[in-house]
Amino acid sequence: MTVMNEDILRVKGLVKHFFTRLGTVRAVDNVSFAIRRGETFGLVGESGSGKTTVAHTLVGIYKPTGGEAYFRDQSLGEDFSHRSKALKKNIRIVFQDPGSSLNPRWSIKQILELPLRIHRTSYGKNHVEAVSELLRMVELPPEEYLYKYPQAIGGGEKQMVAIARALATEPDFVALDEPTSALDVSIQAKIIKLLTRLQKKLDLTYLFITHDLSLMRNMANRVAIMYLGKIAEVAPTREFFQKPLHPYTNMLLSSIPVTSDEEEKLKPKQIRSTGEIPSPVNIPPGCSFHLRCPRCMDICSRLDPVMTEKEAGHWVRCHLYPAAGQ
Amino acid sequence: MRTQVPLLEIKNLHVQFKVFEGVLKVLNGVNIVIREKEKVGLVGETGCGKTTTIKSVLRILPSPQAKITGGQIFYRGRDILTMQPREIPGLRRGELSAIFQDPLASLNPVFTVGQQLGDILKHSMKHQGVKGISKKEIRSKAADLLRETGMPDPERILKTYPVQLSGGMRQRVCISEALRATVKLLLADEPTTNLDVTIQDQILRRLDDLVEERGTSILLISHSLGIVRDLTERVYIMYAGTIVETTRTRRLFENPLHPYTKALLKTIPKLTGKGLSEGIRGRIPNYLNPPQGCRFHPRCDSAMNICRKENPPGFSAGNDHVAACWLFRG
Numbered sequence: 023m024t025v026m027n028e029d030i031l032r033v034k035g036l037v038k039h040f041f042t043r044l045g046t047v048r049a050v051d052n053v054s055f056a057i058r059r060g061e062t063f064g065l066v067g068e069s070g071s072g073k074t075t076v077a078h079t080l081v082g083i084y085k086p087t088g089g090e091a092y093f094r095d096q097s098l099g100e101d102f103s104h105r106s107k108a109l110k111k112n113i114r115i116v117f118q119d120p121g122s123s124l125n126p127r128w129s130i131k132q133i134l135e136l137p138l139r140i141h142r143t144s145y146g147k148n149h150v151e152a153v154s155e156l157l158r159m160v161e162l163p164p165e166e167y168l169y170k171y172p173q174a175i176g177g178g179e180k181q182m183v184a185i186a187r188a189l190a191t192e193p194d195f196v197a198l199d200e201p202t203s204a205l206d207v208s209i210q211a212k213i214i215k216l217l218t219r220l221q222k223k224l225d226l227t228y229l230f231i232t233h234d235l236s237l238m239r240n241m242a243n244r245v246a247i248m249y250l251g252k253i254a255e256v257a258p259t260r261e262f263f264q265k266p267l268h269p270y271t272n273m274l275l276s277s278i279p280v281t282s283d284e285e286e287k288l289k290p291k292q293i294r295s296t297g298e299i300p301s302p303v304n305i306p307p308g309c310s311f312h313l314r315c316p317r318c319m320d321i322c323s324r325l326d327p328v329m330t331e332k333e334a335g336h337w338v339r340c341h342l343y344p345a346a347g348q
Numbered sequence: 349m350r351t352q353v354p355l356l357e358i359k360n361l362h363v364q365f366k367v368f369e370g371v372l373k374v375l376n377g378v379n380i381v382i383r384e385k386e387k388v389g390l391v392g393e394t395g396c397g398k399t400t401t402i403k404s405v406l407r408i409l410p411s412p413q414a415k416i417t418g419g420q421i422f423y424r425g426r427d428i429l430t431m432q433p434r435e436i437p438g439l440r441r442g443e444l445s446a447i448f449q450d451p452l453a454s455l456n457p458v459f460t461v462g463q464q465l466g467d468i469l470k471h472s473m474k475h476q477g478v479k480g481i482s483k484k485e486i487r488s489k490a491a492d493l494l495r496e497t498g499m500p501d502p503e504r505i506l507k508t509y510p511v512q513l514s515g516g517m518r519q520r521v522c523i524s525e526a527l528r529a530t531v532k533l534l535l536a537d538e539p540t541t542n543l544d545v546t547i548q549d550q551i552l553r554r555l556d557d558l559v560e561e562r563g564t565s566i567l568l569i570s571h572s573l574g575i576v577r578d579l580t581e582r583v584y585i586m587y588a589g590t591i592v593e594t595t596r597t598r599r600l601f602e603n604p605l606h607p608y609t610k611a612l613l614k615t616i617p618k619l620t621g622k623g624l625s626e627g628i629r630g631r632i633p634n635y636l637n638p639p640q641g642c643r644f645h646p647r648c649d650s651a652m653n654i655c656r657k658e659n660p661p662g663f664s665a666g667n668d669h670v671a672a673c674w675l676f677r678g
Binding site for chain 1: 544546550571575577601613618620622624625627
């Protein structure tokens, strides 16, 4: 991939394996991408595809098993017990389920105070004004929410608090791990709007993870699709949805239930979903998708394809699209 | 058109839950009609009372907290709510059947799939008056049912325990239980919410084929309008314990009337990528103290004076299209 100066985050050959009693779970297996400053980079995939593990590794919850990852010029090769405070301040995460990511015994003021106390010590002891400012930023009136506990507020509001907590350290990069999957669509719309506004205002870069392709269409600048720990295709959003190349992308797109004929036309017709996702402990040889692939060829069960660039910025990892000169 | 007695008719159903803080007035006059061989959808957001509605039909509301305070539920003209308790299991084993969201919770973890399916088949056949079937026959029938749901290698699956199966496979087991021969009405409560989209697509297509083949009626409950659009002929939109709109599914997407339906449709992200709306302001009301009048009025942009005072009845807008909103008083 072209490495430009403006890349805020670079990942090269990232590997994260988990060693369990049942065998090695290859959650993330040789993943490379770069995220540009100010963009929203989308990561889609079904459960078990490794998208959350990628985010958790970048944020520092896990130490990568192999490969390299850089935030600007700082290495992300360690988990957060070995990372510098400045790095931890700059890379933050919003989790999927706000119900379990907020401490039920802490008031919202206490929850938002913690990152301030650690990373923005200039506030001294009076955090109330800073916390109120954060709440106003996520459009929650502070006088109403400051002393409430998480269980007293709705799911959408909890997620807004979680966003405020992530932004409390004034980060440059935020990983959004399915931030709206646990919420209803009417609340989801609100949160997404808020995130887009905040991105513009605070010059944030997002890694946006979701399994909802329709949502991804409306949120990301570029999209990468993952299958069993590997990226299958990366493209600018418009191109990804209008000219999907990889059979898995086509299968996923054809499976989405949509609400208008206009959208129905965008769904690939010639492909139907079959089979189940294999276990990441026991990944099929060759291309990991070949067992479900309707366009499977001989070579697919033997050789794992490599990423090739079909058009500027549109990369695909499939034997149907061999690299030039191969 | 079809004039015979509807298969299921829910009339003005009210359900309340008693909790420590007081009484939650959840269902507030729900009316649903399902005719024979009809595919009906019920859509609404979390906490609007979809599951409470089908639990009332199956009479599995948690007792003593939940109380049906009004209304009737007719199955083939007989009121389920006044049936003797001993008649209910017969109904549930016979013509009514349900699939729930979490298949792991509806399957027994300590019995094999074969044992559970076999038991259900045995009771279901007993209910029909068929007796003296051999274990072998039941087993082969169970395997047939599994095969029909698109399960690979059903003989092996019969010997496994639910935990050994993937989410999609478990849901296939539940569907095969629910689609035994005697079933006339299937209540499917978010059957694919826990599954990945590619698996969801497979299961829903299979379910649709089976329902079509057997002429079973289905009430499909979902929070996803997309799924309901694909699978049903008629749809009910539910908000805070009331049905706000009902019409033929196609028509709902072409011409939604109720302000809530319109707002809901706008908030769904589109594959064509035209951005998102701002969402619906406020949130679902507290059932301890639901708003007076129309339950949607505090969030409605076209709320009038009457909306704050009186609950709107269903106003017909022609063509089987009913909207419970004062805007359509006519």
